[in-house]
Amino acid sequence: MRKVYADHAATTPVLPAVREAMLPFLGEVFGNPSSLHDWGDAAREAVETARGHVAGLIGAEPEEIIFTGSGTESNNFAIKGLALARQSKGKHIIASEIEHFSVLHSARTLEKSGFALTLVPVDGHGVVNPDDVRRSIREDTILISVMLANGEVGTIEPVREIGQIARERDIAFHTDAVAAAGTIPVNVRELAVDALSLAGNQFYGPKGAAALWVRKGVRIIPLLDGGVQEGGRRAGTEDVPAIAGLGKAAELARAEIPSRMEHFTGLRDRIMQRLPAVIEHAIVTGHPRNRLPGNASFCIEFIEGESMLMFLNMKGIAVSSGSACTSKALKASHVLIAMGISHELAQGSILFTFGIGNQIEDVDYILEALPPIVARLREMSPLYSKFIKSRKGGS
Secondary structure (H helix, E strand, O other): OOOEEOEOOOOOOOOHHHHHHHHHHHOOOOOOOOOOOHHHHHHHHHHHHHHHHHHHHHOOOHHHEEEEOOHHHHHHHHHHHHHHHHOOOOOEEEEEOOOOHHHHHHHHHHHOOOOEEEEEOEOOOOOEOHHHHHHHOOOOEEEEEOOOEOOOOOEEOOHHHHHHHHHHOOOEEEEEOOOOEOOEOOOHHHHOOOEEEEEHHHOOOOOOOEEEEEOOOOOOOOOOOOOOOHHHOOOOOOOHHHHHHHHHHHHHHHHHHHHHHHHHHHHHHHHHHHHHHHOOOEEEEOOOOOEOOOEEEEEEOOOOHHHHHHHHHHOOEEOEOOOHHHHOOOOOOHHHHHOOOOHHHHOOEEEEEOOOOOOHHHHHHHHHHHHHHHHHHHHOOHHHHHHHHHHHHHO
């Protein structure tokens, strides 16, 4: 049976070169980067080399990079740390309705401490209107957070325009670039942002290795108290193997982004064009053009996403969905609902995210495997039965 991994939004495999970069720090090079001897020097050099590579990936300076344990930690650090550093000026935060829960829940936590939160809407493609952000600004607004790209529907947001609005009003601006950094070109200077989150497992680095970029001169309150690691901004002994892997992955991504984008885009466009032709009532979600190169997301009417996932898995195909069982929540994707998609239709969401190891044959295998699965599930669907009856009655 053919095996197709098309769930790179969940995580990517660690590249062989990344694994090789990590191995010495799981063995003979075991020192603590804070130690003042040869063992510590070797570990510290590895951390700083990785810091330089991560900075190079996003057009930053090495000293602006703070290593963290995940994209979720980076987002928590950014929202809470930036807001707490500015609370004497105000307590109003703006975010979009489709932010990752690590952003939304961080802001909700701050609400319990007296902060206020305004969520700006998105259009049917999941795009934030910069004018809506501008209209949401108050005298006490201290922080804006809008993601660079949405990992669920692929839409790339107008972050540069929003950043310029924030800068005009002297408001701190954070972007969650976890779905974008290492996949598309990202330059923090061009985006006019003050903080940016990224995670290595999104571009063939190890899980548990991520970073938060904070522009030099921008104040942020640490969330972890203890030692003076990461310039006193994130206490705790560094995970040297993971950081070394993150650095290598960033180095490779910086060199290979153009060729990767070309490859991913070809796969994405093939399934986006062909799947609606072989499955009736399959609707593309997200922006049709301005989207992540490997992201192809759909809602398929009358059936549930998790059922498709289980049957595809039996065919050796791994994908994801924003529907209830996959998200482990008792509701449809908040991203799709914010885009104006009904709860009923959102339950049929399915997401294909392609990577380095995928080929055209993988897409064709999906296009061959999925239509019979959809047909079988619709045979058992009372929604589809009702639709067919209504269509016959109207003819």
